Amino acid sequence: MRGLTTRNLINVGIFTVLYFAAVAVFGQLGALVPILQVLGPLYIPIVAGIPFTLMLALGYSANTISLLALVLAPAADLICRAGEYRRWPYLVAGYALFSLMLIGTVVPLFFAREAFLERIGQRHDAAWVQSMIDLTPSWMFAVMLAMLVVGAVIGAQLGRAVLRKHFERAGIA
């Protein structure tokens, strides 16, 4: 990983914490409206777009993004690098991919579902099991993915708006 200065590394740590802090703050808002929990994959990327864009503005050297989310992010990084970290559509796409990391919040749901069905299958008849499967269709997964991407795009735009409005004028970006 070339080009990662100590300063970048420290920023990565800071933004990891801020990422979660942003989500937590929004969660406070959402606590009033429980439905928002379900929409998690949608709103999280939106809110987190703010710190993320700030981070990009501050240290867009190679691989900063990779560090923040080891697994999916190298791909995100490649996309951003293709756009030389400056061209907006590329940045958005990269962030979308990055946000797919959040699929992790949904994965437990589906793990549980699998194990669940296995267990139930042992005790009830097939028809009943079939109706259970219908209750939690697999296409839900695809819907969640889509929500993540949409959310990410919105989040990135929001991030850019906030960047212009605040961070650039404040002199820290």
Next chain:
Amino acid sequence: MNELFRLDPRTTLATIGLLNVVMFSAGFTGGDALARLVFQLIPALLAIGIGRFWPALAYLLISLTALAGERWLLAGELSGAGVALAGVCGLIARLAPGLFLGYVAVVSIQVGELMAALERLRIPRQLVIPAAVVLRFIPTVREESAAVASAMSARGISLGRVGPLTWLEYRLVPLLISTVKAGEELTQAALTRGLGRPGRATRICRIGLRVPDAAVFALCAVGMGFWLVG
């Protein structure tokens, strides 16, 4: 109430890893169920070990209820609602131990220890520094966040009076800016103290595997055993 024992950070981290593996792949029967139970209890033990008795109790209450709920619901005849509830219980039972153990880790591991442990494991500095900074900044961000919230309420800015989007802006932006500034100051200080020099840093923090670590590993081994046999 003070801490009863100190764990090497590597033990805590390893436990987190093992715990999550089991939680997400274990089923409901036999060995698997026992494995889950063991790993359910370990975070509580560690929490008590560092003196957090009440949180441990709360965690146990919630997670064991969820576990029991899942078991009980699945054992009987079920309606659709029952299944959904069982699913939720299952989810809680699987996620809670990991989250709680994460909380214990963050609260008990000090930055100096963490750096010593990670560097001992030969993890490259590109990962060590961010990890240390995360640990270092969690309390800072919490403080700053509380300060911003308190300042906002003192000025009379509340959700009702400014609307959700504006509230979010007022709540987040000062936090981000002040944290970033703190980060810049930290970076400057750290750079002038040699952070970033290539080559190994000689951390003096005394870490090492001792009796409590062995005990925890033994417990994990028991849990893993159940899971593998399951």
Next chain:
Amino acid sequence: MNFSYAAADAAALADFGLSVAPGEFVVLSGPSGCGKTTATRLLNGLIPHFHEGDLTGQVRVFGRDPAQQRIWETAAEVGSVFQNPRSQFFTTDPVSEIAFGCENLGLPAAVTRQRVERALAEFGLEPLRDRSIFALSGGEKQRLACAAVAATEPGLYVLDEPSANLDAAATERLRAIMAGWKASGASVVVAEHRLGYLRDLADRLLVLTEGRITGEYSGEQFRAMDDDALAALGLRRATPPLPPRSGTPAGPALEVRDLTYRHTSRKVPGGGSRRPRPALRLDRLAIPKGRITALQGANGAGKTTLARWLAGLSPGRGGQLLDEGRPIGRRERRRRVFLVLQDVNHQLVTESVSDEIAVTLRLAGPGGAVEAERDRILAAVDLSAYAERHPMSLSAGQKQRLAIGTALASQREIVILDEPTSGLDLAHMRQVAAALRRLSEQGRTVLVATHDAELIAACADHVITLDRGRVALQ
């Protein structure tokens, strides 16, 4: 070990040349923005490695140019102490922190351990060794920062306004530390505008204005300067001014009665908790209405705690605030008191100075046009020229004035300020004092918690002194 340089950085420093002999103690001073911080950054390598810009000329520290080396090479020989104790620490416990520099530089573990023990002893930090850094006071933190820097045994110490957030006692300890460094043969360069504590230590004083050296004085000349001479240079006084006469104030007053306040017990990292002594124990405290009252006391005496309680931000057990005999409950206090925090950054939320005022006006009053009032307030705090700037891009002094502007806009009759002038130079401190007087002219009651004796002398009508939670003088 001589070093000398000449640099011309158009924005911050021009035609700057300085040469420091080994073991010499040099003070750099001047009004805010004069370039003294920039000079320190040249010495420790932060310019150009952290701060980018145009640098012409050379810097030489111990024979080498920090711009040409890696910054960690410079770190081995130059130790830096910064202004803000809070954000200098990388780790969370004192022992690791002191060891941090040595560890990074790769010193053998045995040597590092030895130096840590010595530093703990020399700097009086032994009793604090197991605490969390977050639980230390400002003075203790700055001492720890000095210890951590001293552990690497640098030949040159560079300090940037190290006493900015410290009270008198802590500043004296800092002075003793710096005297120790000088005695051990190290060179010291300090950028400061509170010069009082450096008087006996300085071998030389350099005054900068707008990036150029406008005055150079030897140690004796510096010591011969009286406060007026210093003020003429835009510097803070060296000797503390006479405080206004205290005594029971006449006229209507707000009274605090029977307040006992304990912080909720705090958890110590790694487990355990402590139940602290009461932070405040006040039988009776009177704040005259419509006047400026200074709340004085060392850090930790309870000024901030009292300020927050008065503002209704923290519940107290027992205790009453009486307005001419009538008790004021917590909710009413929140409505009537405006608190300007110590760290103003937490309070400034909008994207422009004028918006900040406008929003506050709208929240405070009924609807309707606020532009006229807003402009008046901007003029009152002397920020009209900065109306469109982002609040966070202002200097510390300007931010304080903006916060005072929001206090004006809030229409609340009681305004409390917590340490508004830490780190401000003479001119800005006077501006804050003027803004406070404007508040009082409007009939508002002003309470300033501060340890800045010059501010108190400049605008306070009445002084209350707190010592460890009790009233020592009023």
